[in-house]
Amino acid sequence: MSVPVARFDTMERIDLEHDPAEGRIVFPGNPWPAGHAIEEFAWTGRIDENGNLWFDLHLRSAEYVAEGEPESAEGADDWASPRVWRDCGSCTLSSTYWGEDDGTGFLAATPGNPFRLKARAPQRLTADPLPLVEFDQLEYLAFNIYLLGHDSVADQEVIFTRRPDGAHDIEWHGRIALTYADDTEFRHRFRARITAPLEYIRYPASLSPEEAQDHLQAVLDAPELFETGLVDGQPAWVPRR
Numbered sequence: 353m354s355v356p357v358a359r360f361d362t363m364e365r366i367d368l369e370h371d372p373a374e375g376r377i378v379f380p381g382n383p384w385p386a387g388h389a390i391e392e393f394a395w396t397g398r399i400d401e402n403g404n405l406w407f408d409l410h411l412r413s414a415e416y417v418a419e420g421e422p423e424s425a426e427g428a429d430d431w432a433s434p435r436v437w438r439d440c441g442s443c444t445l446s447s448t449y450w451g452e453d454d455g456t457g458f459l460a461a462t463p464g465n466p467f468r469l470k471a472r473a474p475q476r477l478t479a480d481p482l483p484l485v486e487f488d489q490l491e492y493l494a495f496n497i498y499l500l501g502h503d504s505v506a507d508q509e510v511i512f513t514r515r516p517d518g519a520h521d522i523e524w525h526g527r528i529a530l531t532y533a534d535d536t537e538f539r540h541r542f543r544a545r546i547t548a549p550l551e552y553i554r555y556p557a558s559l560s561p562e563e564a565q566d567h568l569q570a571v572l573d574a575p576e577l578f579e580t581g582l583v584d585g586q587p588a589w590v591p592r593r
Contacts, residue, residue, distance in 0.1 A: 372386075372387045372543050372544060372545050373386070373387070373545065374545050374546065374547065375389060375390050375545070375546055375547075376388060376389055376390060376544070376545065377390055377411065377413050377443065377445075377542060377543070377544040378542065378543045378544070379431075379443075379499075379528075379540065379541070379542050380540075380541050380543070381431055381432065381540065381541075382431055382432065382437065383421075383422045383432060383433070383434040383437060384416070384419070384422070384437075386419075387543075388413040388414050388416060388418070388419075388442075388443070389413065389414040389418065389419075390411055390412070390413055390414070390544065390546055391412050391413060391414045391442075392410065392411065392412035393409075393410065393411050393412075393546050393548055394408075394409070394410040394448075394548070394551060395407065395408075395409055395520075395522065395548045395549070395550055395551060396408045396410075396448070396550070396551050396552055396553070396554070397460065397550060397552070397553035397554070398457075398553060398554040398555070399553060399554070399555040399556070399564075399567050399568070399571065400556070401556055401558075403462075403463045403567050403570060403571065404459060404461065404462050404463070404571070405459075405460045405461040405462075405466075405467060405553070405571035405572065406456060406457045406458065406459055406460060407457050407458045407460040407467075407477065407510075407550075408446075408447045408448045408455075408457040409445075409446065409447060409457065409458070409495070409510070409522075409524065410444075410445075410446040410447070410448050410449055411443070411444070411445045411446065411524075411544060411546075412442060412443065412444045412445075412446075412449075413442045413443040413444075414442060415441060415442050416437040416438060416440070416441065416442060416443075417434070417437070417438045421434050421438060422434050430500055430530065430533065431500075431530070431540060436500060437500065440498075440499070440500050440501065443497065443498065443499050444497065444498045445495060445496075445497045445499075445505065445542070445544075446495065446496060446497075447494060447495045447496070449496070450496050455493070455494055455495050455496050456479075456494045457479075457494055457495070458477040458478075458479050458494065458508075458510060459477070459479075460477055460571070461571035461572065462571065463567075463570040463571060464570060465571075466570065466571050466572050466573045467571065467572055467573070468573045469514070469550065469572055469573055469574045469577070470514065470573055470574045471514060471573070472513075472514055473513075474511050474512065474513040475511070475512050475513075476509060476510070476511050476512075477509070477510050477512075478508060478509050478510075479493075479494035479495070479506075479508045480493050480494050480505075480506035480507060480508060480526075481506075481507055482506055482507040482527065482538055484506065487536070490504050490529075490531065490536065493505065493506055494508065495508065495526075497528065499528060499530075500530055500532060500533075501530070501531075501532025501533070502531070502532055503528055503529060503530050503531050503532050504528070504529045504531045504536070504538075505526050505527070505528050505529075505542070506526060506527055506529070506538055507526050507527040507538060508524070508525070508526035508527075509524070509525055509526065510522060510523070510524045511523040511524075515547065518549065518577075519547050519548060519549045520547065520548065520549070520550070521545070521546075521547050522544075522545065522546050522547065522548060523543075523544070523545050524542075524543070524544045524545075524546075525541065525542060525543040525544070526541070526542060527539075527540065527541055527542075528540040528541065528542060549591070550591075551590075551591075552581070552583050552588045552589060552590045552591070553568065553572075553578065553588060553589040554583055554586055554587065554588040554589075555567060555568070555587055555588065555589065556587075557586065557587055559587075561580060564580070564587065564589075568589055575589075576592070577591060577592055578590060578591060578592055579591075579592045579593075
C-alpha cells in the first residue's frame with residue numbers, strides 16, 4: 353500500500369507555472385487555459401488509532417463548459433478535446449467522496465512532530481511521489497479523481513499559508529494518469545488555489561476526552577483553537593466559538 357509522505361519543514365512560497373487564479377483549478381493543456389471555478393471545497397482532519405493526524409481535501413469543480421466551450425481542433429486527443437471534457441461534466445478530486453477507506457489523504461503530523469497551524473511560513477505536505485514502486489499502487493493512492501472518467505492522481509503537493517483571519521491559502525498540485533483509458537503514465541497535471549479554514553478534526557470514538565486532548569496536543573500547535581463536538585454523529589474537534 354502506498355504511504356503518503358509528510359513534510360513538516362517550512363519553506364518559501366513557490367511561484368508555479370500555470371498558477372491558477374484564486375478559487376480555480378487548472379489542467380494545463382486542456383481546452384480552458386484559465387481553468388475552472390471550484391464549486392465545493394472542504395479541508396478536514398482526522399486522528400487515527402496510532403495518533404497520527406491526516407488531512408482530507410475534497411474538491412469539486414464547476415461544469416467544464418460553464419464558462420463556454422471552445423471549438424474542437426481536428427484530430428485533438430482526449431485531453432485537448434472540448435467535446436470529451438463536456439461529456440464528462442466536472443471534476444471531483446477527493447480523499448473522502450468515495451469513502452474514507454478509498455483514500456488516505458495527506459499525512460500532516462505524527463505525535464511529537466505537530467502541524468503548525470498558527471505558523472506564518474508556508475507548510476508543505478506531499479503524497480504518492482513518482483515513480484510508483486509497484487503497479488498495484490494505483491489501487492491505493494491517497495486521493496481519487498473523476499476527471500475524464502475515473503482516473504488516477506499522484507505526485508501531489510499541498511502548501512498551506514496562514515492568513516491573518518485564521519484561514520489558509522491552499523495551493524495544491526499533482527499529476528494525473530488517464531487510467532479510464534488504460535493510460536497509466538502520469539503525463540498530465542492539475543493545479544488549484546483556494547482559501548479555506550480547517551473545518552474539524554475527527555478522532556476515534558474509543559478515546560476518552562482526556563485521551564483525545566492528549567492526542568490533539570501531540571499533533572497540533574494550536575489545540576486551544578478547538579473544542580469537542582460531533583460531526584455526523586462522530587466525535588471531533590471543532591473550531592472554538
